[in-house]
Amino acid sequence: xxxxxxxxxxxxxxxxxxxxxxxxxxxxxxxxxxxxxxxxxxxxxxxxxxxxxxxxxxxxxxxxxxxxxxxxxxxxxxxxxxxxxxxxxxxxxxxxxxxxxxxxxxxxxxxx
Amino acid sequence: xxxxxxxxxxxxxxxxxxxxxxxxxxxxxxxxxxxxxxxxxxxxxxxxxxxxxxxxxxxxxxxxxxxxxxxxxxxxxxxxxxxxxxxxxxxxxxxxxxxxxxxxxxxxxxx
Numbered sequence: 001x002x003x004x005x006x007x008x009x010x011x012x013x014x015x016x017x018x019x020x021x022x023x024x025x026x027x028x029x030x031x032x033x034x035x036x037x038x039x040x041x042x043x044x045x046x047x048x049x050x051x052x053x054x055x056x057x058x059x060x061x062x063x064x065x066x067x068x069x070x071x072x073x074x075x076x077x078x079x080x081x082x083x084x085x086x087x088x089x090x091x092x093x094x095x096x097x098x099x100x101x102x103x104x105x106x107x108x109x110x111x112x
Numbered sequence: 113x114x115x116x117x118x119x120x121x122x123x124x125x126x127x128x129x130x131x132x133x134x135x136x137x138x139x140x141x142x143x144x145x146x147x148x149x150x151x152x153x154x155x156x157x158x159x160x161x162x163x164x165x166x167x168x169x170x171x172x173x174x175x176x177x178x179x180x181x182x183x184x185x186x187x188x189x190x191x192x193x194x195x196x197x198x199x200x201x202x203x204x205x206x207x208x209x210x211x212x213x214x215x216x217x218x219x220x221x222x223x
Binding site: 004033035040041042043044045048056058090092100101102103104105106 | 152154209214
């Protein structure tokens, strides 16, 4: 049973560019959350999607947006990249009957 | 506001017990979690505890919760070198909503 799959695993972007990260949730999971983990820090909640709607949002600017598709997969988009956006971006999925989240291995984004 | 604090480092010898501590500020926390992160990897859920419980045991792992002091601990019995990783404490106020993480405790196990 595949867990949470994220793509790409690594990418390098230039300041000011836009990036799209993708996530496929664990089979049977319908809720997807995105987290940003800066080096040496704990993950910070960006937002959560359920039934294709943004259900909850953390303290991130509007440059961060997302989408959830009918098959429950999700995308995270970041516009006008800043050097400070360099981080590991983690996707986590869950189902209403389970406790906790299943995390993917993340996408390492480097902004130069 | 919400905040989760952890000590940054813990070093133990193989075979000893490890105790990782965490404090949180949100009295409405409903679930408290422990996650493990190995180098270059995502987060692995180790265990969680509901706020109306004092203790939970799962094989080598024991979680203790002192709700009055808002203190959570994770005890790993018979620590092995494979347990070397970063351990994160996290809280949520309702199941399925945002997790608030601490900065993580780096556990180093020497043989």
